[in-house]
Amino acid sequence: MSYFLGFFQYISDLGATVMMPIIICIMGCILGAGFGKSLRAGLTVGIGFIGLNLVTGLMGDNLAPAVTQMAERFGLSLSVIDVGWPAAAQIAFASTVGTIIIPVCLAVNIVMLLTNTTQTVDVDIWDYWHFAFTGALVAVVTGNQVYGVIAAILNMVIIMVLGDWTAGGVEETLGLPGVSLPHGFTTAYAPIAMLFDWILDKIPGVNKISFDIEKMQKKFGVFGEPILVGTVLGIVIGAVAGYDIPAILQLGVNLGAVLVLIPKMAALLMEGLIPVSDAASEFIEKKFSNRGKIYIGLDSAVGVGHPMTLSVALVLVPITIFLAVLLPGNQVMPFADLAVIPWMFVLITPVVKGNGFRALIIGIITLAAGLYIATDLSQWITPAAQKAGFDMGSATAISSICDGANPLTWAITRLNWINPFVGIAVVGVIAVGLALMNRKKILKEAAEMHAAG
Amino acid sequence: MKRILLVCGSGICTSTAVNQKVTKALEDRGLKGQFQITQGKASEVAEKSKQFDLVISTTVLGGECHCPLVIGTAFLLGRGTEPIVDQIVEILQK
Numbered sequence: 313m314s315y316f317l318g319f320f321q322y323i324s325d326l327g328a329t330v331m332m333p334i335i336i337c338i339m340g341c342i343l344g345a346g347f348g349k350s351l352r353a354g355l356t357v358g359i360g361f362i363g364l365n366l367v368t369g370l371m372g373d374n375l376a377p378a379v380t381q382m383a384e385r386f387g388l389s390l391s392v393i394d395v396g397w398p399a400a401a402q403i404a405f406a407s408t409v410g411t412i413i414i415p416v417c418l419a420v421n422i423v424m425l426l427t428n429t430t431q432t433v434d435v436d437i438w439d440y441w442h443f444a445f446t447g448a449l450v451a452v453v454t455g456n457q458v459y460g461v462i463a464a465i466l467n468m469v470i471i472m473v474l475g476d477w478t479a480g481g482v483e484e485t486l487g488l489p490g491v492s493l494p495h496g497f498t499t500a501y502a503p504i505a506m507l508f509d510w511i512l513d514k515i516p517g518v519n520k521i522s523f524d525i526e527k528m529q530k531k532f533g534v535f536g537e538p539i540l541v542g543t544v545l546g547i548v549i550g551a552v553a554g555y556d557i558p559a560i561l562q563l564g565v566n567l568g569a570v571l572v573l574i575p576k577m578a579a580l581l582m583e584g585l586i587p588v589s590d591a592a593s594e595f596i597e598k599k600f601s602n603r604g605k606i607y608i609g610l611d612s613a614v615g616v617g618h619p620m621t622l623s624v625a626l627v628l629v630p631i632t633i634f635l636a637v638l639l640p641g642n643q644v645m646p647f648a649d650l651a652v653i654p655w656m657f658v659l660i661t662p663v664v665k666g667n668g669f670r671a672l673i674i675g676i677i678t679l680a681a682g683l684y685i686a687t688d689l690s691q692w693i694t695p696a697a698q699k700a701g702f703d704m705g706s707a708t709a710i711s712s713i714c715d716g717a718n719p720l721t722w723a724i725t726r727l728n729w730i731n732p733f734v735g736i737a738v739v740g741v742i743a744v745g746l747a748l749m750n751r752k753k754i755l756k757e758a759a760e761m762h763a764a765g
Numbered sequence: 766m767k768r769i770l771l772v773c774g775s776g777i778c779t780s781t782a783v784n785q786k787v788t789k790a791l792e793d794r795g796l797k798g799q800f801q802i803t804q805g806k807a808s809e810v811a812e813k814s815k816q817f818d819l820v821i822s823t824t825v826l827g828g829e830c831h832c833p834l835v836i837g838t839a840f841l842l843g844r845g846t847e848p849i850v851d852q853i854v855e856i857l858q859k
């Protein structure tokens with residue numbers, strides 16, 4: 313396995329902008345998308361990487377010095393820049409684990425389907441990067457790519473099982489029958505939401521509180537517009553940092569540009585992956601369409617439009633910024649990922665059954681914890697980013713409040729930091745245990761279906 | 766020229782995937798050059814839909830929509846798309 317990984321190490325040392333076109337092109341050809349289409353797809357991904365680097369470089373150069381100056385003036389400890397999930401996806405796909413993540417995850421899905429440990433055919437190939445991200449961090453803390461690959465696999469197994477278990481809520485609350493959301497970021501919050509929902513249910517008085525938060529969407533709607541969030545945040549940070557007026561205005565427009573341009577570049581990454589993703593999902597679906605009850609695993613973006621999800625996330629944008637400044641020990645300056653708070657709530661919404669009060673409380677708890685997690689993980693995200701040839705501009709430390717604040721990613725990484733054997737063993741036991749529990753449930757349901765039919 | 770607003774959660778991921786599929790399906794129906802697709806976010810529908818002839822969404826929508834709306838999650842599932850395409854064609858040819 314180490315020779316095998318050594319080969320991928322060589323390819324990944326070429327730099328993401330060269331490596332990704334090669335990998336995507338080869339993978340597209342193997343899956344039967346044709347050479348011309350695969351080559352164009354590969355180059356599109358490479359171009360997406362270059363575009364992302366230009367924008368994140370601009371962000372680092374503008375935001376980092378301003379935040380540093382602001383922090384120095386007011387004795388804040390904010391020194392880590394939140395570069396956002398597109399950057400995290402780039403780091404993940406460009407890592408050694410990332411180069412083989414697509415075939416590895418396809419194999420995991422197939423094995424799980426064959427052993428009846430999942431009911432989900434996960435056609436959301438793009439979001440495999442979340443598993444690669446965990447793997448890349450584990451590879452950094454252990455210094456061993458093999459542990460990274462194993463960690464990515466275990467991460468996926470856990471998420472696939474949680475995806476099956478939350479599929480009922482997805483159908484009921486989000487109105488998507490036959491769909492599960494095995495998403496590395498969204499789905500990691502499902503067990504946390506269940507836990508806190510249960511606790512809130514046990515507190516007398518508090519368990520009666522419920523309010524409708526959806527009306528707040530109009531009032532807080534402005535927090536959903538990256539162009540305004542970026543510009544206003546830039547102006548505020550510039551002013552607090554003690555810049556003069558021209559510099560304040562320049563910082564505002566520059567940061568507005570960053571938040572508008574990052575998603576455009578990420579769209580190129582996505583576009584380039586479509587031929588591979590289509591071919592892979594067609595392949596896996598054809599093989600497993602004749603089985604019992606099957607869910608199609610989609611990107612949790614299909615659930616983001618729920619009005620409560622959007623409203624809670626909008627309200628939490630300003631709260632997150634205040635938390636970042638107020639919480640002692642937090643070092644992360646939230647920025648690019650303020651736009652992806654809705655993804656955190658896609659599965660929290662069904663768990664709290666539309667109770668806006670509980671969604672807000674769970675959101676504040678998870679975001680506060682998330683800031684500490686993002687602070688802690690930045691020590692490994694930063695070197696992983698450097699290894700991936702990521703342009704940080706003049707920022708010295710980076711993180712993300714999306715995947716850099718993911719509790720499952722953090723737990724897996726920290727356990728492997730203690731000791732890779734302990735880490736893999738503990739996570740392995742949990743993953744296999746969950747898979748076996750799921751198998752029992754699937755077989756029981758299949759027997760009932762059989763008896764009824 | 767009919768204007769279509771294609772939305773998902775972020776305006777990036779699933780809308781990019783569905784954009785390619787809808788474009789191909791409509792071109793196969795001989796509508797090439799008669800429509801223009803713009804990608805956007807679900808949260809923008811209430812405000813932007815006035816300027817469009819049709820909204821296709823990959824996600825559930827809560828707010829108001831000021832033009833015909835089609836839910837296009839089927840394009841991500843890769844099955845059951847034919848009736849959706851019929852519906853889109855009908856709206857576009859009105």
